[in-house]
Amino acid sequence: MSSNYPPTGWVKVLLAYHKFSGSWAWVLHRITGLALTGYIMLHIIALMSLQKGKEAFDSEMLLFRTPLFLFLEWFLFAFLLFHALNGIRIALVDLAEGARYHKKLYYAVVIIGLLLFFGMGYIMFTQDTLHSVASVK
Amino acid sequence: MSSKYYGSRGSGAPSWYLQRVTGVVLFVVAIGHYILMHYHIDSGHTYDAVLARMQNPLYKMLQITFVVIGLYHGLSGTWNVFRDYKMPGWLSWTILGLLYTAGVAFAGLGIATILSF
Secondary structure, three states: OOOOOOOOOHHHHHHOOOOOHHHHHHHHHHHHHHHHHHHHHHHHHHHHHHHHOHHHHHHHHHHHOOHHHHHHHHHHHHHHHHHHHHHHHHHHHHHOOHHHHHHHHHHHHHHHHHHHHHHHHHHHHHHHHHHHHHHHO | OOHHHHOOOOOOHHHHHHHHHHHHHHHHHHHHHHHHHHOOHHHHHOHHHHHHHHOOHHHHHHHHHHHHHHHHHHHHHHHHHHHOOOOOHHHHHHHHHHHHHHHHHHHHHHHHHHHOO
16 A cells, blocks of 8 residues: 555645556546436436427427537447446456556546547547538438 | 445345446447437437337337346445445435435336336
């Protein structure tokens, strides 16, 4: 343990993480995981409008095609991406030999994640918006 | 760990293992989900497209599995976060109870929506 243990106060707790990629992965995995759990509940509630029929559902979906919601959805993807890729890293560390190369795995998570994030951004803000304009009007 | 603080006498090993297994399953299903939703936005975001997919009982079963496993993984993970903090027994039982209730309630809402077609 480092000399600043036990840390007091949340600032100190946060600062104690700065050195290690594994600690950051742990913190980010928790934050993204809690957010995604909240989102899956929102997702279920939002899709309940399917029971109200075509008009109710399609008008709700129009709202989710606005630029603001596309932008929010893009960041939802970022959360999911980190959680999913780091989750694979965790599975490799825990169930395979990943502990031998967990730092490399972390950098792979960040690099692959960023590539997929911008790739999805390109798809969403070109294709999705074009289709939404063309198919709705 | 003590049952006094965490409301569990078990080692947690089965749920630790399940968390990894469900995580890998969700990883695979989520890839399919994203392709379906964004390959063409209408495929994921119109009533007609959803209705057409829901005619397939296998697809319905997949959706129900997705909802249940997703909620399990999320709420079990939330409980893992809470378990890291020392708290009185009544509080940990209350939190655990709320997480179970949320799980059953939201799984019920999701499954009811899927089965309404």
